[in-house]
Amino acid sequence: MIAVEDALKIVFAHLGHWGTEEISLDQSLGRILQEEIVADRDFPPFNRVTMDGIGLNFDQFERGQRVFEIKGEAPAGGLQKELQDPSSCLEVMTGAIVPTGVDVVVRYEDLEIEEGKATVLLSNLYRNQNIHFKGSDRHQGIVILSSGKCISASEVGVCATVGKNKISVSRLPKTLIVSSGDELVDIDQTPLSHQIRRSNVYRIATVLESYKIQPSVMHLNDDFNEIVKRLESEITDYDLILLSGGVSAGKFDYLPEALSAIGVEKLFHKVKQRPGKPFWFGKKDNKLIFAFPGNPVSSFMCAQQYFKPWLDRSLQSSKTELPWAELVEDVHFKPDLTYFLEVKIIFHPSGKIKAYPVKGNGSGDLANLVDADAFIQLPSDRNDFRKGEVFPFIAYRNLIHG
Template sequence: MISVREANNIILNSTQDFGVEEIPFIKSVGRILKEVITADRDFPPFNRVSMDGICIDFDAFKNGQRDFKVEGIQAAGSEQLSMQNAKNCIEVMTGAVLPNNANTVIRYEDVTIKNGIATINIDLINENQNVHPKGKDGKVGDVLISENKIISAAEIGVLATVGKSLVKVAKLPKVMIVSTGDELVGVDEIPLEHQIRRSNVFTLVSLLERLNISSETAHIIDDKSVLKQKIKRFLKEFDVLLFSGAVSKGKFDFLPEVLEELEVEKRFHKVAQRPGKPFWFGENKDCKVFAFPGNPISTFVNCLAYFYPWYSKSVGLEIEEETAILGEDVSFKPNLEYFLQVKLESKYGHLVAFPIKGNGSGDLASLVKTDAFIQLPNDKTEFKKGEVFSIIRYR
């Protein structure tokens, strides 16, 4: 049995490059950028008026002039005008190009316009005010977004501005999620006394959807030859297989055996953690296999603790550790790393994690009451309120 840290290292050394694809920028939210986005022109691309008002040559104002004949209007989206007389003014709109021969904008609030003459009503004016100068935010060729960034609404705005209607992003892995276990029936079915409905595959589908990965699902009965035949096909067709169940010591837990017969190389089986100890991980040249234990919380936490970082590193995302302050004392004796369910509260800039007692790894409903797992290391048994540990959020 290896430690959580060892398991993580093995998994993070088995990352996979899924390649790059080009997609419409507006579909790219949540995807990982695989090119450098540079400015196609200066930002702003011209001396941009940033207030509605009039523009003047500041020298005229400095020399005491207060009344300015209005020569015309410079609208946003119109070609640049030139002020014909340095003692005149032009009305200018936010977003417009600053007219030639003008350098300073006075907002309408500080001006009276009557009979074609604009009178400035204030005495404090700075040269170049209310003008956003060409190239101030960035020069043509400047890097605006670096590679490997997750695309959010902020990046979408920049992509639109520089005209990237198509954008290169990391391809998504092809994932098959497989449940096993003859006790399982469909969500639409009425289970008999000794049966329960399938739920883990749907939980996994949803956890992958959070990463923008769409997946397929299958259920295989507890029959070794059927299992082998189906997995053989899945190994060829998918980049990743996620299993839930059949990895423990039961008579029908054929999965590790079948995977090894199919020449999927075992990297480890069993991690010193609770819940989720019987986790099996292996790979062949083209496919990674995450075989999670079948208890709902075990499947859930292992997907977050292992598949998530594996995927992030595979697509080039840096993994940022998040920590929280334990909200009450916890005692945990077994020599295992403890993924404890917690409810998070953000208070005065502090993130506090309150443990919620569930009824073990089968208690699916307890996940509804919590937001994250706090990761209590196995080198001690007493964890004090106020101590800080890593957390894995799932909402």
């Protein structure tokens, strides 16, 4: 049995490498960028008008002129205009190229316009007011998005602006989820008194969906020979196999032995933690195998604590830090195990993140997961955790609605 920190180290020492693929920009939300996105020209690409109003010559204003004859207009999307007579002005629109001869833009709100003449109502202007200079945001050739960035709406906007309608992203692993256990029936069946419906595979498939991975799913009964035969024939097609159940100390927990029989190398089995102690991790060639415990809270916690950060790193995502929250009550936990306590997360108007323990009935209590939001990680070297102390947490829902 190894410590949580050592288990994580081993998991992170065996990242997946699945290469890259090119996808359409409109399919890219949540994917991890695998190229640099470079400004194809200056941002903005020309001296740009930022307010609707008139463009005039600043020196004329400085000399005391306040009334300017309107000699034309510069719409957005038009070629660059010229202010030929510096004592006149042009109407200019947001997004237009600043006409030559113009070095200040006065907003309509600060003007009176009558009979083709604009009177400036302000006593002070400054040169270049309301002008957004070519290249002042970013210069052509500059890297705007680095490799590893998770694509959200703002990244999509930048890619659109530079004309990237296809982008290179981390390829997703071909993934198989396997449930095991004779007590499990499928979601659309009515379980007999001694049976329950499968839920782990649905929970884990949903975690994968948030990465846009579409897994295959299969079920194994508690029959050693069948497990060996089916695993051996199935795993060849996949980069990643996520199993749940069959890794505890029970007489029918055949998975560790079956995985060994088909040549999967065990990297560790059992971690000093609650829930999720029986977690098993191994590899075969380039395939990684996460075998989670069968209890619903345990399998879900291991998926959040080990699998997700492993996947983030395998996909070369730059987003890997955990947030921290303050316990709102004392917690006592005696066993020499890292305790992943279910908590509800509140964003307090003090700017603090607060964690409210949601005590369930242990690792079988799958209904408790819906009342909580996260697992807060309490270290194994202590038994008492005080109200007001701060610990990292692993959220399993989208808490800040980004």
